[in-house]
Amino acid sequence: MSTTQIRELKRSARLQISRGMKTVLAGTIILYVASAVLAPTSVSKIAQMGMLPFAACLAIIGLGQTLVVQQGGIDLSVAGAVSLTVVIVTWGPDRHDDRLIPAVGAAFGAAIITGLINGFLVTKTKLNSIVATLGVNALLYGVMMALSGGSPRRTTDRLSHFTNNKILGLPHSLYFGIIFAVVVTILLKRTVIGRRFEAVGANPRAAHATGLKIVRYQIGAYVAAQILYCSAGVILGGVISQPTAYQGDDYVLPSVAIVVLGGTSLLGGRGFPAASALAALFLKQLDMFVLSLGVPYGVRTIVISISLMLGIALYAVNWKSTNFSFKKSDRKLQPV
């Protein structure tokens, strides 16, 4: 008895694949198969090369949103943060390559300050994260407009090369997306800070009771998220040759959608950054697929909404326990 028990206890898989990851992975594979069969143009090289850099940017933004959602918050300042970064790295250098590095540095400086403000408002003044980040978003837009006046400027060649040059036929931006997803996952799952960060998100009260300084981790989530948005903004500034001043607007709700699709609960808890990142690819390819089918924008949007609803429903209902347990308490739904 005790030997089998020890053997069983020992079982700890080296690589664990979350339910969110399985779902998104299966969804993405099915989607690509369907795309290849029903709308071959959507998997053509041109279509994919056009789509992948944006998927990578959305993925990096989604990683940041995952961190905030994992701590039970939500970050609506994505739009302002990305827009401001794009403005700083393109309007700032004004096509002068030598001014690019200071501009990128300034963008990251602004990101850290923004993250601290968000974190302070949510943890110290106890504002609801929706209200706090909504307010900060407006401030970011204010700063962005003050800098740029809202008129577009072309990106610098250096930044453009930095993001668009190709290795093995694939643009740098795609590699950045993958690298960020891997790095965030490893930091979260394999370092002391990351592990404690997850514990705080999973149950702040319990984390506090064990002596963890939970406010630091919660503020850290907002700062790290801003750094990720800023990174995505820099890449976006290179990918788009002539960006607008409102480049971030398209990323707020999708970033929340991919976090939810990836299986991270909006009530906080365990975070699944890799699944969020893959969900970004899923969402962008879904967009591409429906576009190639030639259906109008409206239908595309409805399809995305339905897939989101199914995705959430999948996690909201505890299917496993409906199969294995007839105890009523186990069947209680978990809100997502």
Place this chain on the structure above:
Amino acid sequence: MAALQDVSLEVRAGEIHALLGENGAGKSTLMNIASGTLQRDSGSIEICGEEINSLTPHQATELGLAIVHQHPAVLPDLSIEENIRISVPDKFLQSEGSIDATMRKILDDFGFTVSIKDRVENLTIAQQHLLDLAKAFAVNPKVLILDEPTAPLGQESVEILFDRIKKIAASGTSVVYITHRLAEVRELANRVTVLRDGKWRGVKEIADISDDEIMTMIVGRELESTFPPKHGGHLSDKEFFKVHNISGGEFQNISLTANKGEIVGISGVVGNGQSQLLRAIAGLDRFSGSIEINGEPTTGKQLLNKAAYMPSDRHGEGLMMSLSVRENAAVNALNKLTSGIFVSRKKEINLVLASLQSIDVKAPSMDADVSALSGGNQQKIVMSRSLLSDPILIIADEPTQGVDVGARAEIYKILREVAESGIPVIVNSSDTKELEGLCDRVYVMSRGHIVSTLEGDEITETKMVAAAVSSTKLKTTEESQLTEKTRRRLQILRSDFLPPVVLTAMIVLLGLFIFSKNNMYFGSYNINAVLGLGTGLGFIALGQTIVLMTGGIDLSVGPASGVLLVVGSFFINDGKSLPIMIAGFILIFILAILIGVINGSLIRFANFTPVAGTLTVYIALIGIGFLLRPSPGGYFNATFTDLLLTKIGPVPNTFIILVAAAIVFEVLIRRTNWGVRLRAAGSDEESARRLGVNINRTIIGAYVASALFAAIGAIIIMGLIGLGDPAQGSSYTLQSITAVVLGGTSLLGGRGSFLGSLLGSVLMVQVLNACVFLDLSQSWQYLFQGLLIVFAAISYSLTRSGGKK
């Protein structure tokens, strides 16, 4: 195991019947069955000789049964008046002529001096209990059940309560009085029924039974577990851990010591300050007084790191339920497990495995979620984590609660081994038998004081129970009453009407300031433009206010108004007949109801969070809008849009309707049952449910109301833009939330102000408009908006808390 077996309780009319028994004897279970909260497996319930087949809480109330629980069922965001109205039917509020006078009388009878308009959150805990008691007495029940009513009360209130109990019994009401205190039984009761281990022990006339006889009936639980032998008594490290005269919220002047090798027990009736004392010792709550470890004075912060705390609320505070066994066990030991910057898998698995094996945890694997384990194994994971953090003291609150018998014995063994290894263990338990078997010294607490210290052979169930039940100590202070001045200040700061007043002042000042720079500002054209824009937003914001009051949020309002605008653009055009146009309006409102029902159902039945649910609907509605009309088109009927743009002086008629609607809803939310139910659901869902509010219907109704307001907003927008444009709606979502937050409605639910939302909408539009008149760039529009939101939200959140933490 059954919580109750073959228990009978018979209470005569006009009798005060005491129900006695130890913690967990089944008293509360019995009363929950009697009041319909729990259903019985067998047996019968009769009231006045009439057999009742199935009993729900609502039926119980109808039959004249009132129960006051240990935790008061009051709604903090509502006023005293509203709290009374939601649970006391109007027919009981007529005795003094008017409802107000009757309520005043009800409160006066319990020694309340506060105004009935005051919010319950401004009351002390004791006053909230008194309010709950007052409500129960007010319905003139046939049967009144009181569960430990004196626990939070001070001397004066206890006297008033006893007086009232005697009076109501004299008028023919049967009173069931659950207590642990013999003194109270002697003073009040005619007869007493005693329960033990869920079984009936007997019923006696008070006059015929001595205290000792009652004691014998209460104690004598069967021993279920085996205990490890106690500490031999090599007390070399005397006074290793010393608590000297500490006081906190729920306990006063506590001194105790724990030596190396010892297990120290804290005993007493549940809720007499034991848990709070443990939290303070663990460094989680504040305390005054001194704590020394090995002669060194130690602060709360240091204690938090040095002591390992095992909370009684395992799910809420003990474990990260969504994380695995391994992650939970290792969380405090991670620093020891690194190689380089990473946590070493090998070290972690080895350490955790060794720890889990040493305390014999049964789990399918280390990667299993802790939520999948049994209570006993979960508690062992907490122990494993505590031990891996290398503590110098272990503090365990109810370590065997919800743990089966076999695992209990193992937990006792582990605690004893830990103590033997030189880490003192402090255990709070409601199970006196457990403390008897486990502890080397026991402190008995009552109402926040230590009333007895037992050592060696004195540690018996009988002595512990005797110390607790014979205590007559009351709480030293009934929380310091707020002074009249601070109360009035709080009342003003927390009032729903403060934000509208402040907003009006801001709107006027901003207006005057702009006027001083640009005298075109008060031109009728501009006033008309500002109010016109504010009207569409205003209606949508009123709907958002309703949802926020329930503690939810409706992100779909913007696209909803966009879609309804587009739908209207197919019907309400020039050249369409009147019936078709009317059909168009009807369709708009039917679709709005449908949108609201979908939002509400996703949240209440499919368990989506409000953000997730309304976000999916948001995206779907945008899609539907663009599907119906991919590009702007469908000019609205000119006669109709002209009608929308009519005005009196510079003020649009629609704005006047908006103001009227805001006032009407402001009244409805305060004066009607619908309004009270809505705020009750947002204030405290659990209490509201207990008070009989249908939560699902109330909340789905709120989302429907929100969508209907979005429909009215869409109609107003028809006049502003003149054609169906699917892109028009979306921006209203965040704007409406901003306006409502400016208006002082809390995202936590339970309270809010429609006038505030209206004024918030106007201020929003005014700020945008101001930048044009002041010749400021667009960036100022954003900056002003952002600053307004942040400062409004911070100042509301600060004034609500009233400066206290």
